[in-house]
Amino acid sequence: MEDYILLGHGNGGKLTAELIETCFLPCFKDPVLNTLQDQALLEIENHRIAFTTDSFVVDPLFFPGGDIGKLAVCGTVNDLAVGGAVPRFLSVGFIIEENFPLEDLKKIARSFSRAADTAQVRIVTADTKVVEKGACDKLFINTSGIGTINEGIDFGSHKVAEGDAIILSGDIGDHGIAILSSRKGIAFETSVTSDCAPLNLLVHEMLPYAASIHAMRDPTRGGLGTILNEIVQQSGFGITVYEDALPLKEEVRGICELLGLDPLYLANEGKLIACVHPDGAKELLSAMKKNPLGKDACIIGHVTKEPPKKVVMETRVGGSRFIDMLVAEDLPRIC
Numbered sequence: 001m002e003d004y005i006l007l008g009h010g011n012g013g014k015l016t017a018e019l020i021e022t023c024f025l026p027c028f029k030d031p032v033l034n035t036l037q038d039q040a041l042l043e044i045e046n047h048r049i050a051f052t053t054d055s056f057v058v059d060p061l062f063f064p065g066g067d068i069g070k071l072a073v074c075g076t077v078n079d080l081a082v083g084g085a086v087p088r089f090l091s092v093g094f095i096i097e098e099n100f101p102l103e104d105l106k107k108i109a110r111s112f113s114r115a116a117d118t119a120q121v122r123i124v125t126a127d128t129k130v131v132e133k134g135a136c137d138k139l140f141i142n143t144s145g146i147g148t149i150n151e152g153i154d155f156g157s158h159k160v161a162e163g164d165a166i167i168l169s170g171d172i173g174d175h176g177i178a179i180l181s182s183r184k185g186i187a188f189e190t191s192v193t194s195d196c197a198p199l200n201l202l203v204h205e206m207l208p209y210a211a212s213i214h215a216m217r218d219p220t221r222g223g224l225g226t227i228l229n230e231i232v233q234q235s236g237f238g239i240t241v242y243e244d245a246l247p248l249k250e251e252v253r254g255i256c257e258l259l260g261l262d263p264l265y266l267a268n269e270g271k272l273i274a275c276v277h278p279d280g281a282k283e284l285l286s287a288m289k290k291n292p293l294g295k296d297a298c299i300i301g302h303v304t305k306e307p308p309k310k311v312v313m314e315t316r317v318g319g320s321r322f323i324d325m326l327v328a329e330d331l332p333r334i335c
Contacts, residue, residue: 212280
């Protein structure tokens with residue numbers, strides 16, 4: 001199995017990290033890429049820009065709360081926003097399987113356009129490819145995004161410090177459950193919809209407090225548990241989170257218990273986490289709550305010195321357990 005790609009290599013967790021480390025980084029040697037952030041921060045003739053790229057293979061194409069078009073815009077915009085950038089421009093490439101319904105393609109294109117308008121970004125270049133029946137699954141979308149970033153803003157994991165408060169912008173797991181509820185063969189009735197949304201509108205409210213923000217990420221593939229592990233691996237510190245503090249809809253909790261899923265590893269497409277200096281956490285929370293995307297923001301944990309490079313959860317019953325990076329593939333093709 002070590003000689004072949006598995007579905008787990010695409011889940012954003014441990015297998016993905018191993019694939020990047022052993023296959024791609026040895027070939028693509030660049031100090032900006034090696035930071036492994038959601039975006040590349042570049043300086044060009046005294047201008048600071050953020051650049052990111054992403055591909056979307058979600059199944060199904062339409063799901064409660066969104067579709068692949070809206071998801072592609074939000075996912076790209078969010079990768080720029082959590083780096084402190086103001087998203088400006090998008091590219092989009094469509095890889096379409098022959099016999100794909102034209103009306104569905106028009107719906108997705110319109111959704112992509114509406115999401116870009118909401119996020120206040122421009123679609124400035126595009127590409128289309130069509131492949132034979134069976135050469136891809138209906139429709140894949142590739143995007144790239146460019147944003148501008150002000151001097152002095154740096155939200156990389158290397159700035160994380162002991163005592164930082166971990167702020168989460170709202171409920172976790174909604175996107176994963178929305179995909180699960182609409183996927184053929186495992187559908188069930190639920191009112192949960194995807195949290196898919198452009199986070200730059202929330203980050204705009206946070207930037208006046210940028211001096212207190214040490215790191216920011218959006219917990220998409222692999223969920224909150226995986227992204228916290230990425231932060232501790234890159235910073236060298238530990239993180240303790242409190243189970244009672246985690247915002248989670250009761251319906252999501254119930255479905256996870258029924259199906260044996262851990263909400264910490266479910267994907268999110270409209271949430272962010274921030275590592276914030278404790279002296280500035282209260283003010284930042286107050287600013288976030290003024291925005292609809294941050295109205296349920298809360299502190300879920302803190303950065304610790306010990307144990308290094310580990311994420312620990314303090315449970316409701318007074319115990320503790322390690323939260324590891326996602327290994328197996330619970331739900332492929334969620335973005």
